[in-house]
Amino acid sequence: MSFDPFISSSLSRRWEDHPSSRTTYRLSRGPLSSSRWPATRLEPLQRWEQSDLSQASIVNAELLELRAQEREQLVGLNNRFASYIEKVRHLEQQNRVLLLQLEGLRRRQSQPSRVQQLYLQEVRGLREQLHQEAQNKARMEAQKEKLREAHAQLHERWEEEAQRRSRAEAEVQRLREEAGQVALCSCDAKASVVSLAQELAFLKQVFAEEQEGLRVQLQVASLSVELDTSRPDLSAALREIRAQYESLAGRNMQTAEAWFRGKVASVVELADKQEEAVRLVREETAEYRRLLQSRSAEVEALRNVIDSLNAQLGELEETQNTEVTKYQ
Structure with missing residues (x-):
């Protein structure tokens, strides 16, 4: 597999634009302490953390699925690129063959064949007769x-x-x-x-x-x-x-x-x-x-x-x- 910077940058932008990731990043910047939060607020906070974890798991699943899709896309793109390379090589080979044929035709035109000479001689004779x-x-x-x-x-x-x-x-x-x-x-x-x-x-x-x-x-x-x-x-x-x-x-x-x-x-x-x-x-x-x-x-x-x-x-x-x- 080859690296595609366009796909990576698009994935990074999608990841940064997701709201759950920013929330998780903000929550993970500092540890939770009971001394800082009163006891009356711990339960809603725990519920909120659980919902946030469930969202994070959903996001991770989406990310995994997205990465799998990206991997498949990369494989398809690599296959298409390999087929393009094969086509280019085949076309280059055909181009070389055509160049050789063109060179042969040029040499034939520069040195007329016996049949062409006979044809031209016959044409001149017919023109004189006419x-x-x-x-x-x-x-x-x-x-x-x-x-x-x-x-x-x-x-x-x-x-x-x-x-x-x-x-x-x-x-x-x-x-x-x-x-x-x-x-x-x-x-x-x-x-x-x-x-x-x-x-x-x-x-x-x-x-x-x-x-x-x-x-x-x-x-x-x-x-x-x-x-x-x-x-x-x-x-x-x-x-x-x-x-x-x-x-x-x-x-x-x-x-x-x-x-x-x-x-x-x-x-x-x-x-x-x-x-x-x-x-x-x-x-x-x-x-x-x-x-x-x-x-x-x-x-x-x-x-x-x-x-x-x-x-x-x-x-x-x-x-x-x-x-x-x-x-x-």
Whole structure:
């Protein structure tokens, strides 16, 4: 057991504050003498002493009980103090263990382990890969944007070529119609030439018949002149008539030939013009056909390029979606 000054001082104060103890102390300071007290007062005094002794015994019993309680309290306090000491020792031991563990953790942090190095190396590799993938994504986005611009330009060019092709087809159709009209005109001109040739042959035949008739008449007249030599005035008149007729026939022949040559020249000129127009139409048609074929080839090439660009765009979008899904 250990000494507790607080408990002792409290017990001493309780003992001094008790009234019976002070009374007993005062009574015990001097002996009782019968000479000092009269006989008439001895009995009450004895009774009072007996009551005071009984109170003192009660107080002593209380003191004993109080001391027993104090002893029990001291034992409990000592036990609690011993348990506190054990707890403190246990906590100190745990503190030392924790300090050792903390020191070990500090050493581990100052010297990273192989697993941590591998982890950091893997993290750096993944970060580099992520950076590369981000760069690839940016490059693919730029390439995708360029392909979209090229696709838009090619689509505009394709629309322009389609419009040109439509205009060329319309021009070819117009030229075909004009060629048909020129062919009809050429056929009409050829028919006119044939009819004029037939008319010229008919006129030549009529003129030959008339000339033959006049020649027969002249021969008959010359025979009659030879038979009748006595009539010189008649032969002169016949010669004059013959000369007039020949001049008239010559003029008619010249007029008919001039008219025929004029008609033939006009028909030939018209035919030449029609042939030149037909040739020009054919050449222009061939040129438009060649241009149409070249435009068709360009349109087909542009369509193939657009299809390839659409395929590349699809592949880029699929690759980008795959990469985005992989990083999610």
